[in-house]
Amino acid sequence: MNFPSLVLLALAMSTDAFAAAIGKGAAMQRPRFVQALRIGLLFGVIEAITPLIGWLIGSIATQWVAAWDHWIAFTLLLVLGASMVREGLSKSDDEDAPPQHQSVIKLALTAVATSIDAMAVGVGLAFINVSIVQASLLIGLATTIMVTLGILLGRVLGGLIGKRAEVIGGIVLIGVGVVILVEHLR
16 A cells, blocks of 8 residues: 555544544534644544554454455445445434533543544555554544544534535545555456
8 A cells, every 4th residue: 555545544534533523622612722632632542543453453364364355455445434424424413412521531432433443444454565553653643633623623614514524534435445456456
């Protein structure tokens, strides 16, 4: 997987956290940059760790599925992307409305919930030739930036962008899966 594909993957992986951050930011009273950055770092660190965990799980199984690795990665990304598109299209406006006061525990649980797909992507990345550390760092950085921006934009944009971000992220994930498949079938 080349660097531009990794960047697209990182951006796609951060869109669900971005969507959640817009909801969180909309519920906060005039979030300051420092608050937004702290929340962004929390989400980013969790989002960077989960693909590593998935990669370790996938690495254990890689010797048994080496001939099918690109199909597995493609299928995982297709399913995850389709799921993100479906969720983005089916969310109602009140699903994203978080409580007014956000505890660190609730924020961490939200971060874990939005990073589960990154673990599955990590499993898929174990089956292809990719630097998992580079991918994880890019995913964590993209998530930190996107969540920080999401918190700050939440008051202005509210629920308008939240659903669209997840749909776009799902489409990008599907696109990355197609690129992986095409690169390996050549």
